[in-house]
Amino acid sequence: xxxxxxxxxxxxxxxxxxxxxxxxxxxxxxxxxxxxxxxxxxxxxxxxxxxxxxxxxxxxxxxxxxxxxxxxxxxxxxxxxxxxxxxxxxxxxxxxxxxxxxxxxxxxxxxxxxxxxxxxxxxxxxxxxxxxxxxxxxxxxxxxxxxxxxxxxxxxxxxxxxxxxxxxxxxxxxxxxxxxxxxxxxxxxxxxxxxxxxxxxxxxxxxxxxxxxxxxxxxxxxxxxxxxxxxxxxxxxxxxxxxxxxxxxxxxxxxxxxxxxxxxxxxxxxxxx
Amino acid sequence: xxxxxxxxxxxxxxxxxxxxxxxxxxxxxxxxxxxxxxxxxxxxxxxxxxxxxxxxxxxxxxxxxxxxxxxxxxxxxxxxxxxxxxxxxxxxxxxxxxxxxxxxxxxxxxxxxxxxxxxxxxxxxxxxxxxxxxxxxxxxxxxxxxxxxxxxxxxxxxxxxxxxxxxxxxxxxxxxxxxxxxxxxxxxxxxxxxxxxxxxxxxxxxxxxxxxxxxxxxxxxxxxxxxxxxxxxxxxxxxxxxxxxxxxxxxxxxxxxxxxxxxxxxxxxxxxxxxxxxxxxxxxxxxxxxxxxxxxxxxxxxxxxxxxxxxxxxxxxxxxxxxxxxxxxxxxxxxxxxxxxxxxxxxxxxxxxxxxxxxxxxxxxxxxxxxxxxxxxxxxxxxxxxxxxxxxxxxxxxxxxxxxxxxxxxxxxxxxxxxxxxxxxxxxxxxxxxxxxxxxxxxxxxxxxxxxxxxxxxxxxxxxxxxxxxxxxxxxxxxxxxxxxxxxxxxxxxxxxxxxxxxxxxxxxxxxxxxxxxxxxxxxxxxxxxxxxxxxxxxxxxxxxxxxxxxxxxxxxxxxxxxxxxxxxxxxxxxxxxxxxxxxxxxxxxxxxxxxxxxxxx
Numbered sequence: 059x060x061x062x063x064x065x066x067x068x069x070x071x072x073x074x075x076x077x078x079x080x081x082x083x084x085x086x087x088x089x090x091x092x093x094x095x096x097x098x099x100x101x102x103x104x105x106x107x108x109x110x111x112x113x114x115x116x117x118x119x120x121x122x123x124x125x126x127x128x129x130x131x132x133x134x135x136x137x138x139x140x141x142x143x144x145x146x147x148x149x150x151x152x153x154x155x156x157x158x159x160x161x162x163x164x165x166x167x168x169x170x171x172x173x174x175x176x177x178x179x180x181x182x183x184x185x186x187x188x189x190x191x192x193x194x195x196x197x198x199x200x201x202x203x204x205x206x207x208x209x210x211x212x213x214x215x216x217x218x219x220x221x222x223x224x225x226x227x228x229x230x231x232x233x234x235x236x237x238x239x240x241x242x243x244x245x246x247x248x249x250x251x252x253x254x255x256x257x258x259x260x261x262x263x264x265x266x267x268x269x270x271x272x273x274x275x276x277x278x279x280x281x282x283x284x285x286x287x288x289x290x291x292x293x294x295x296x297x298x299x300x301x302x303x304x305x306x307x308x309x310x311x312x313x314x315x316x317x318x319x320x321x322x323x324x325x326x327x328x329x330x331x
Numbered sequence: 332x333x334x335x336x337x338x339x340x341x342x343x344x345x346x347x348x349x350x351x352x353x354x355x356x357x358x359x360x361x362x363x364x365x366x367x368x369x370x371x372x373x374x375x376x377x378x379x380x381x382x383x384x385x386x387x388x389x390x391x392x393x394x395x396x397x398x399x400x401x402x403x404x405x406x407x408x409x410x411x412x413x414x415x416x417x418x419x420x421x422x423x424x425x426x427x428x429x430x431x432x433x434x435x436x437x438x439x440x441x442x443x444x445x446x447x448x449x450x451x452x453x454x455x456x457x458x459x460x461x462x463x464x465x466x467x468x469x470x471x472x473x474x475x476x477x478x479x480x481x482x483x484x485x486x487x488x489x490x491x492x493x494x495x496x497x498x499x500x501x502x503x504x505x506x507x508x509x510x511x512x513x514x515x516x517x518x519x520x521x522x523x524x525x526x527x528x529x530x531x532x533x534x535x536x537x538x539x540x541x542x543x544x545x546x547x548x549x550x551x552x553x554x555x556x557x558x559x560x561x562x563x564x565x566x567x568x569x570x571x572x573x574x575x576x577x578x579x580x581x582x583x584x585x586x587x588x589x590x591x592x593x594x595x596x597x598x599x600x601x602x603x604x605x606x607x608x609x610x611x612x613x614x615x616x617x618x619x620x621x622x623x624x625x626x627x628x629x630x631x632x633x634x635x636x637x638x639x640x641x642x643x644x645x646x647x648x649x650x651x652x653x654x655x656x657x658x659x660x661x662x663x664x665x666x667x668x669x670x671x672x673x674x675x676x677x678x679x680x681x682x683x684x685x686x687x688x689x690x691x692x693x694x695x696x697x698x699x700x701x702x703x704x705x706x707x708x709x710x711x712x713x714x715x716x717x718x719x720x721x722x723x724x725x726x727x728x729x730x731x732x733x734x735x736x737x738x739x740x741x742x743x744x745x746x747x748x749x750x751x752x753x754x755x756x757x758x759x760x761x762x763x764x765x766x767x768x769x770x771x772x773x774x775x776x777x778x779x780x781x782x783x784x785x786x787x788x789x790x791x792x793x794x795x796x797x798x799x800x801x802x803x804x805x806x807x808x809x810x811x812x813x814x815x816x817x818x819x820x821x822x823x824x825x826x827x828x829x830x831x832x833x834x835x836x837x838x839x840x841x842x843x844x845x846x847x848x849x850x851x852x853x854x855x856x857x858x859x860x861x862x863x864x865x866x867x868x869x870x871x872x873x874x875x876x877x878x879x880x881x882x883x884x885x886x887x888x889x890x891x892x893x894x895x896x897x898x899x900x901x902x903x904x905x906x907x908x909x910x911x912x913x914x915x916x917x918x919x920x921x922x923x924x925x926x927x928x929x930x931x932x933x
Binding site for chain 2: 123124125144145146149150155157161163164165166170173174175177178180182184187188189190194197198201238239242
């Protein structure tokens with residue numbers, strides 16, 4: 059792990075990866091949150107990132123979306139580096155995300171939240187908005203229409219459209235966050251614990267939704283999730299982080315039987331007994 | 332519960348009494364007493380004390396809060412008892428003042444405890460009996476106020492409105508009377524002059540006019556309500572009263588939905604437009620000038636509203652933009668500009684003012700990009716002062732004249748400095764600014780600003796270039812402020828650094844807060860109330876800041892969302908009071924019922 063490796067041959071795209079992170083390290087003061095994490099997401103796949111609390115999953119996420127900059131290492135999206143780009147530029151490139159603790163624009167309408175998500179795909183400049191040019195109004199109407207479709211896609215009832223985002227039930231708020239992320243037309247969607255706090259019925263719906271996003275829209279998905287049923291059910295590949303380092307990587311079957319993973323999750327006793 | 336209602340009544344009575352004493356002892360009652368409300372019978376000073384008793388009684392009879400968010404109405408007995416108690420306590424405190432003032436000369440310590448105040452409070456010749464009268468009157472007013480809680484809405488509304496109308500028409504005497512006199516001069520065949528004489532006498536309403544209004548207003552309101560009800564009955568079955576209340580709550584807690592203008596709305600807008608065009612001639616010189624001043628502050632308020640209301644950036648140095656607008660206009664147009672005097676016309680200078688505005692907006696914006704909330708407020712406060720000091724400084728004096736300022740700014744061609752003519756460009760630009768603000772607010776830009784105000788980090792992670800939109804907010808706000816400044820310069824005809832102190836920023840912010848943060852009609856009303864009224868009611872001038880402060884505190888307590896709230900912001904403020912009711916509102920949303928927080932009913 060610690061010995062220096064030659065950079066891999068060819069480009070990430072040639073290897074079929076929409077995103078590649080190489081030796082990503084993030085240090086906060088004296089605390090190493092991520093150490094030399096190598097990580098890749100193939101096109102049109104569902105990949106999960108799991109690990110105990112505090113393993114550095116969300117920190118890793120935040121580096122992919124430009125909220126933090128990695129201390130060292132390289133992140134490539136569709137063959138181009140995204141290190142150093144501000145968050146909104148990364149959204150423009152095509153990475154959308156949701157948040158672990160739901161962070162909607164609570165005092166905006168549900169549809170308004172989704173329309174904010176579409177912001178990067180709108181092109182009218184501010185002075186066109188000021189003058190209310192026909193093209194701008196058409197774009198605005200199209201955005202509203204698109205937002206409605208997305209709300210339908212995530213199965214939010216139509217009557218919620220003009221409701222305050224914060225008034226929605228918990229599960230619907232999570233779905234709204236997904237709709238907002240989808241509105242930016244991402245090629246890669248990062249979901250941070252999308253089923254946290256949901257009841258089994260809602261969890262099943264969300265799982266189904268995630269599969270549909272990949273199957274019908276062709277979006278690659280990276281998932282942080284604690285619910286093992288969800289993770290094992292839909293992921294093609296799983297990466298396990300522990301103490302900021304990559305512990306294991308493989309198919310759900312491989313991860314399930316990996317002794318190191320079991321040890322990290324359940325403690326040493328579990329493996330010896 | 333009755334015991335706790337009475338306890339509350341005692342507290343309210345003591346607070347009201349303290350308020351009444353305060354109002355009396357700072358000299359407000361005496362100062363306002365000469366202002367007639369009903370000439371010969373009631374002065375504004377007495378009315379102020381009466382309003383205090385009224386509010387005390389109304390509050391004392393209000394439903395009790397039981398637990399968070401829930402309220403329980405009181406029965407008739409407790410309501411009357413509680414209000415009687417509150418009113419009597421407040422009255423007794425004033426009565427005590429009268430007795431003390433009669434016995435010793437308080438003026439040694441309290442300058443305003445004067446004979447005038449005593450006159451206003453003495454209803455009989457004897458201090459003791461006057462005190463008793465005060466107790467009785469105060470209690471009676473309080474009981475009447477509390478009794479409103481017992482009446483159904485359809486009776487309560489006409490009563491409160493008739494009282495408010497009488498007070499308003501009387502207070503607005505300077506406007507209304509001048510208007511009627513002007514109209515009379517134009518169309519002498521219509522009985523406007525007679526109407527003016529019928530309504531007003533020596534600055535207040537006549538007794539007959541008061542009585543007529545008290546009778547007429549309820550009739551009109553009841554008639555209007557019946558008309559609505561008939562129409563509703565025609566359209567569908569008549570909704571019950573409680574359903575109506577639910578409907579109202581429903582629309583106010585929900586975000587804006589698109590609506591089309593009905594014919595009657597179009598007629599009202601048409602009439603309003605006609606009024607705007609003819610206003611200077613109906614209102615006369617003095618009022619046109621007041622409207623011009625209000626218009627300047629509408630421009631400032633609309634601009635600041637973009638920065639504070641939409642983008643959520645608390646800017647306390649807004650005066651900087653106002654100053655730059657004035658000075659750029661002055662330098663470019665005045666022949667007296669010290670170093671550089673191109674003597675452009677006002678209209679030719681305006682584009683340069685806008686460019687300067689955008690630049691100064693960016694100059695203020697850049698250094699504060701990373702600051703939020705309190706820090707932003709402090710830094711912008713400093714920047715505002717820096718602007719004033721720069722214009723005053725020796726360093727810039729060769730260009731802008733230092734303390735001497737720049738004189739002889741020509742009025743905009745072809746309009747003179749006559750307020751009745753200057754009115755038009757100011758109002759025109761106010762309308763343009765309002766339209767511009769509205770267009771931006773309801774677009775991609777406004778949405779980005781709102782998102783930024785809600786959560787800057789998430790806005791950035793959702794794809795909004797927060798740097799760009801912050802700067803855009805500052806630049807737009809600056810443009811509005813600078814246009815305001817340009818009109819200020821031509822309106823006064825000269826600029827001096829001392830016109831641009833912190834008070835301008837505070838006024839603009841107060842306008843935005845009073846009117847309703849993020850609300851365009853609110854800004855207009857806020858400017859009319861905070862700038863227009865003091866101009867008209869000269870009695871207030873001395874106490875302006877006191878009233879400002881009291882008004883803002885009262886607003887924050889009673890109506891934090893402002894007079895004409897932005898619906899969005901209203902829900903935000905109302906519901907944060909009831910955060911613990913998360914589950915209740917969740918349940919409401921789940922069953923698809925409108926979420927009504929009880930807090931919003933009050």
